Amino acid sequence: MSNNDQAATTGTVPASRQKTARKPRRSRILVDFMGSMSLAITLLVALAIASVIGTVLVQNEPYTEYLMDFGPFWHEIFAGMGLYQVYSATWFLLVVGFLVVSTSFCVYRQSPGLLKDLRRYNLQVKEKSLLSFHSSAAGDLDQPQDEFVQHAHRVLKAQGFKAREKNSDGQTVIAAMRGRWNRMGYLLTHVGIVVICVGALADGTTLLKINEWLGNLEIETRSVPISEVPRSAWIPEWNPSFRGSVEIPEGASANVVFLPMREGYFVQELPFRIELEEFRIERFSTGAESSYESDLIIHDPDRDEPLRHTISVNHPLIYKGFAIYQASFADGGTRLDIDAIPLGAEALRELEVPGRVFQEMDIPTPDGNTRTIEFINFQVENVIQLLNEEGVRENRHMGPSFDFRLMDRTGHGLYYRNYKRPALQEGAMYFLSGVRESPADEFHYLFLPADADDSLDRFRTYLAMLHKPEVRNEIARQVARDDETVPNEQTQAIASTTAELMGLFAQGGYTAVHNEIERRVPAERLDDVRDLMIRILHAGLQGLYMEVLQDEGVVSIQEEEQRFLEDTISAINAISLYQSPFFFHLKDFEHREASGLQIARAPGQSTVYTGSVMLIVGIFLLFYVSYQRLWIIARRREDGQGTHVTMAGTSNRHKVEFEERFAHLKRWIIDQQNADDGQKTTGSNTNKND
Amino acid sequence: MSVPHEALDFERPSIFRRIQLRDWAYFALMVATGVIAYSLYGHMMDRYDVGGLILAVVASSWMGWFWRPWQAYSIIVGSLALFSIWMYGDDLTRGETNFWLNYIGSGQAGVMWMSVMLYLATAAYVMGLFSSSTFPSRAGAAFAWVGSGAGLMALLVRWREIYLTDPSWGYIPVANLYEVFILLALMTTLMYLYYESRTGQRTMGAFVMLVIAASVTFLLWYAYDRGAAEIEPLVPALNSWWMKIHVPTNFVGYGGFAIAAMLGVAYLVKHRFERTRPDAPITHRLPSKDALDSVMYKAIAIGFAFFTIATVLGAMWAAEAWGGYWTWDPKETWSLILWLTYASWLHMRFTKGWRGPVMAWWAIIGLFVTTFTFLGVNMFLSGLHSYGEL
Numbered sequence A: 001m002s003n004n005d006q007a008a009t010t011g012t013v014p015a016s017r018q019k020t021a022r023k024p025r026r027s028r029i030l031v032d033f034m035g036s037m038s039l040a041i042t043l044l045v046a047l048a049i050a051s052v053i054g055t056v057l058v059q060n061e062p063y064t065e066y067l068m069d070f071g072p073f074w075h076e077i078f079a080g081m082g083l084y085q086v087y088s089a090t091w092f093l094l095v096v097g098f099l100v101v102s103t104s105f106c107v108y109r110q111s112p113g114l115l116k117d118l119r120r121y122n123l124q125v126k127e128k129s130l131l132s133f134h135s136s137a138a139g140d141l142d143q144p145q146d147e148f149v150q151h152a153h154r155v156l157k158a159q160g161f162k163a164r165e166k167n168s169d170g171q172t173v174i175a176a177m178r179g180r181w182n183r184m185g186y187l188l189t190h191v192g193i194v195v196i197c198v199g200a201l202a203d204g205t206t207l208l209k210i211n212e213w214l215g216n217l218e219i220e221t222r223s224v225p226i227s228e229v230p231r232s233a234w235i236p237e238w239n240p241s242f243r244g245s246v247e248i249p250e251g252a253s254a255n256v257v258f259l260p261m262r263e264g265y266f267v268q269e270l271p272f273r274i275e276l277e278e279f280r281i282e283r284f285s286t287g288a289e290s291s292y293e294s295d296l297i298i299h300d301p302d303r304d305e306p307l308r309h310t311i312s313v314n315h316p317l318i319y320k321g322f323a324i325y326q327a328s329f330a331d332g333g334t335r336l337d338i339d340a341i342p343l344g345a346e347a348l349r350e351l352e353v354p355g356r357v358f359q360e361m362d363i364p365t366p367d368g369n370t371r372t373i374e375f376i377n378f379q380v381e382n383v384i385q386l387l388n389e390e391g392v393r394e395n396r397h398m399g400p401s402f403d404f405r406l407m408d409r410t411g412h413g414l415y416y417r418n419y420k421r422p423a424l425q426e427g428a429m430y431f432l433s434g435v436r437e438s439p440a441d442e443f444h445y446l447f448l449p450a451d452a453d454d455s456l457d458r459f460r461t462y463l464a465m466l467h468k469p470e471v472r473n474e475i476a477r478q479v480a481r482d483d484e485t486v487p488n489e490q491t492q493a494i495a496s497t498t499a500e501l502m503g504l505f506a507q508g509g510y511t512a513v514h515n516e517i518e519r520r521v522p523a524e525r526l527d528d529v530r531d532l533m534i535r536i537l538h539a540g541l542q543g544l545y546m547e548v549l550q551d552e553g554v555v556s557i558q559e560e561e562q563r564f565l566e567d568t569i570s571a572i573n574a575i576s577l578y579q580s581p582f583f584f585h586l587k588d589f590e591h592r593e594a595s596g597l598q599i600a601r602a603p604g605q606s607t608v609y610t611g612s613v614m615l616i617v618g619i620f621l622l623f624y625v626s627y628q629r630l631w632i633i634a635r636r637r638e639d640g641q642g643t644h645v646t647m648a649g650t651s652n653r654h655k656v657e658f659e660e661r662f663a664h665l666k667r668w669i670i671d672q673q674n675a676d677d678g679q680k681t682t683g684s685n686t687n688k689n690d
Numbered sequence B: 001m002s003v004p005h006e007a008l009d010f011e012r013p014s015i016f017r018r019i020q021l022r023d024w025a026y027f028a029l030m031v032a033t034g035v036i037a038y039s040l041y042g043h044m045m046d047r048y049d050v051g052g053l054i055l056a057v058v059a060s061s062w063m064g065w066f067w068r069p070w071q072a073y074s075i076i077v078g079s080l081a082l083f084s085i086w087m088y089g090d091d092l093t094r095g096e097t098n099f100w101l102n103y104i105g106s107g108q109a110g111v112m113w114m115s116v117m118l119y120l121a122t123a124a125y126v127m128g129l130f131s132s133s134t135f136p137s138r139a140g141a142a143f144a145w146v147g148s149g150a151g152l153m154a155l156l157v158r159w160r161e162i163y164l165t166d167p168s169w170g171y172i173p174v175a176n177l178y179e180v181f182i183l184l185a186l187m188t189t190l191m192y193l194y195y196e197s198r199t200g201q202r203t204m205g206a207f208v209m210l211v212i213a214a215s216v217t218f219l220l221w222y223a224y225d226r227g228a229a230e231i232e233p234l235v236p237a238l239n240s241w242w243m244k245i246h247v248p249t250n251f252v253g254y255g256g257f258a259i260a261a262m263l264g265v266a267y268l269v270k271h272r273f274e275r276t277r278p279d280a281p282i283t284h285r286l287p288s289k290d291a292l293d294s295v296m297y298k299a300i301a302i303g304f305a306f307f308t309i310a311t312v313l314g315a316m317w318a319a320e321a322w323g324g325y326w327t328w329d330p331k332e333t334w335s336l337i338l339w340l341t342y343a344s345w346l347h348m349r350f351t352k353g354w355r356g357p358v359m360a361w362w363a364i365i366g367l368f369v370t371t372f373t374f375l376g377v378n379m380f381l382s383g384l385h386s387y388g389e390l
């Protein structure tokens, strides 16, 4: 048997390669190189490495971020290599393109041999070459030759082989094969991959890149209102494939989407206008979102009537080949009615602030300056999970909150989050306001005690009175007078110290009080004096509180009231760190949401799916069908008494199983015995599950 | 002895002859189960659910024909799960008051039994490697069967528990890292048991069970340290039919790759012992290199085939949920990397005919890539795959 035959049967070395070895032509060398296994593996590895880079280096961040992370030198290099958008970098597309070409060459080179394999039974084999096969056997039978040949055909047919026969010089050659679908598997996997890549390239950004090179398009990097985006960043409707996003507030509409591109974006026109009627979030009892939905109205000049459709996560709308997905949501500019309650002097004169999310406004502060408040976000519902006393997780509904930033003239300032409703904390109610230096930090909370009506009134009254010098003096005098431990001649001095301490406390909390004491008192007496001073201060603060309660008509002071005072003192102490002249209290709001839509046009999608199906079918054929060939040569025995039989077989997969099967075939064909006579295994290896 | 050829058994027995009465009985039982399930819950099912139910009946019947032990396994596990569900009635708090549920039949208890059994199986198989008796390995197989069964029962019961916690949450328990780790452990064990029963090579268990024990350890840590066993509602993106098929398919892939890697370790051990200590009993006890190589190939083949399906399903799901079938999300990208790793392995074997230590090492490295794809991406990289953060 020739080398060629052996190759055809195992399917490892294509028949065509043998020819190449004899007379290499230049085109042939190219075909060989392009379709070579080494190139394919190299490309696969290159693709894998590029993919690793793409996941380790976070993609599509703003360029300023990269600049900060890597410094100008490396930033230039990385940007130049396209590492911030690996998957749309030119070299990456080239690798994929090469892979497609390489695989196509491989298919192109393999298929002729492969198809020939399927049709050619190869009846030219010689006895000697059969015996050199790994699975081979020979034997002498008493049976006449034609009877044996008949028998052999029956066995082969029953075992699923297709057979051909040739007679010459009194010798019969039978060539048989089965599992040809395995060879189709090879074609299907590889063609499938080519098809997938072609479909994917069609859906990529290649076309945009070409237009960019040609100078037809230019990326917009500024974030400006859409009317100010120059025409060079607009992509007309012809663009067959894109994926972009747009945020539409309730009641508004859009006929463009934004396509992120490197450090900027393009604006893609749509042939229709999408209006958002309403956006809804459904929630589970835990407060976690269960679904997002948008009621859309599509206004299309081609339609007589606008199309109404509700989309939700996992349920997009496909309209004219444009797929419209529910991707995210945001605030759409909720109106906020806010009371700015001063936390310093003149604490009763509150300010009404009409806010809107995403807007900024200047507000005058009591000290005559202005601050800028920027409304960042609004949240209708906040649910936090807490462990209750029994250690069981519990959901606490915190109600609405809004986020804002308060800046001085230089643009510096802290970030805040205020809750509308007071929240229960260890048995008492508080208004919460979180403050932090940057959005990356955790919030620190200011707890303002709520009174019995869940309002801030009592706290505000107390604070206002504390800030009035005449009130402080009056209270201080009363407290000193009523205190029996204070000798009469010292009443005046104690009273003025108390008033002074209260004033300090109102301005700067305990820190201010301590600083003042340290400034005035020699170090060796500091400890004694400090204790005394704090006691005096507390007496004054308590006295003031009694006054507030009296005005309210409260006569007897309970544990609850006492706790309120302690909370009030802690809150006033914390105000100096809070760094806001106001507590912004949300009175009311009109919620307006925006829906984040992702809009895509992917004409290659069905191509990709078709390729995927081919790939999967091909893989199963490759793995689970084995391609087997068998040859039998029968000739009259030398002594003229019967038949001499030689047989051999090969398979391209599952060698172990094939050997077993070959042993069975031999018993049936040559020994003409049952396969399981004297051995335990059953008839055919498809029957192993017994 | 020569017999007349009319009497020879070469006629390929038709599929119906190979299937015996018990197989038909099993098929009938599966169909009956499906019909009962439909009559009870049909009103809650959409057409995909019905399709899934039919598919489950067909797949389970086919599994039972293809691999007979599956019949007993599925019947026992199914009955225990049904018993637990019956014990629950519609009151989740019975999980603490009812003896059966508290100690054996609830989702949590089932996971504990699975963990214990799989640890015992690991220990027994390792002992079997060092013992001249086959008893420890056989005990290992028994533990592994029980462990895998307990895990499957636990998942089935948990499915019900989720509905009992809050009917509006209801989802199949393959939605977070805790649940998929249970799936991984039981699925890998089951796949291993299949290869063991087909090859009769029990010493492989000493290697394969090690990786399963490691995943059980992770599972326990995750459950206790992070309270991951808590039942939570689903995020909207996961509330999709695709999840039900995408996730289990993926785990057949991961399971196959894990088995292949551990057989790679066994291969390297055998390879080394053959050279350095050819006469040691342990050298003889290990399966032949050919046998290891053959099972390694089969595990990678089934893993690769299913992983390919899972990736394609994932792409289809992504197209529906995120608006693009391929967005180069880190999880997707690492799936591609993993896919390429094994595609190259298969090419080396198919076209170059590579065998031996290099391929064994490759399979081992493949497990690291698998682990990173499965866990590392969630821990170190951010992306759209929102489930199962650590």
Ligand code: HEM
Pocket (backbone or CB within 6 Å): A011, A012, A014, A035, A036, A037, A040, A044, A099, A102, A103, A106, A109, A110, A186, A189, A190, A193, A619, A622, B343, B346, B347, B350, B351
């Ligand atoms: C990106 C993906 C792929 C590329 C670039 C690729 C490329 C190649 C190349 C270049 C060859 C060698 C042809 C030759 O030596 O003449 C080959 C052979 C082969 N490939 Fe792939 N391939 C890919 C995917 C796959 C997949 C997924 C499978 C299936 C599991 C597969 C199965 C095979 C088989 C079985 C052969 C040998 C053919 C034979 O036995 O005749 N390939 N491939």
